[in-house]
Structure formats: C-alpha cells, structure tokens
Amino acid sequence: MKTIILCEHQERNGVQYPGCGAKIVMVTLIPENLVRGTQRKKIPLDARPYDPACGVSPSHAVALGWGTCRPLRPGETPAPDEIPALTHFATCPHRRPLA
Structure with missing residues (x-):
C-alpha cells in the first residue's frame, strides 16, 4: 500500500526550507549490495506515474x-x-545542487 505525502525539504544543517509540494511516496530501497546489520533506507519517489x-x-x-x-x-x-519510477531528487525544482 502506498502512502502519498507532500514534498518538504530539510537541508543538511537542519534548517527547514519549503518543499515544492509535489506528491511523493517514501519507499524502502533494496540496495545492490546488501550489508548484514545495515538498516534499509527509504527514498522519495514521485507518486505520479x-x-x-x-x-x-x-x-x-x-x-x-x-x-x-x-x-x-x-x-x-x-x-x-x-x-518504473523516478526519484524525487531528480525532479524537485527546489532541490539545490551541493556546493
């Protein structure tokens, strides 16, 4: 079951910036190389097809x-x-490149 949320970004320094408001889904990522004892992470994917x-x-x-x-x-x-899906990191207009 997918739970749709809205994009809200938080910068690395902890300061909250407004997100783009797009609908996204947080999905558990299965890494290419599994490491025992490592917790799986979630990744934001665009909710639109x-x-x-x-x-x-x-x-x-x-x-x-x-x-x-x-x-x-x-x-x-x-x-x-x-x-098929796209990561929201690639489509968010508010995402800033790392300096």
Whole structure:
C-alpha cells in the first residue's frame, strides 16, 4: 500500500526550507549490495506515474505494492512485475545542487 505525502525539504544543517509540494511516496530501497546489520533506507519517489516521454530514464524499479524499490542501471528496464519510477531528487525544482 502506498502512502502519498507532500514534498518538504530539510537541508543538511537542519534548517527547514519549503518543499515544492509535489506528491511523493517514501519507499524502502533494496540496495545492490546488501550489508548484514545495515538498516534499509527509504527514498522519495514521485507518486505520479512514470512518463517515458519526459526524456529521463527511470531511476528505480518499484515492486507492485509500492513497498520496496531497487535502483536501475543505465539502460536497464524494470521486470514485468515492477513499475518504473523516478526519484524525487531528480525532479524537485527546489532541490539545490551541493556546493
């Protein structure tokens, strides 16, 4: 079950900045290299369906229930039982590049 929230950013120094307000889903990331004892992290993905016409390749493949996702390598496509998605880090207009 996917829970949709709105984008609200918090900078690394702890200062809160307004987010873009886009709908996102926090999904548990399955890393390429599993490390025993390491807690899994969540990643923000755009809640809107991936549009191939956007000109950007999908960054992640999401399990059908939106519970987990895995990164996609360049040129890789999701499996038939996965949904293509973009990380919100790539699409948020309020995201600032690191200095």
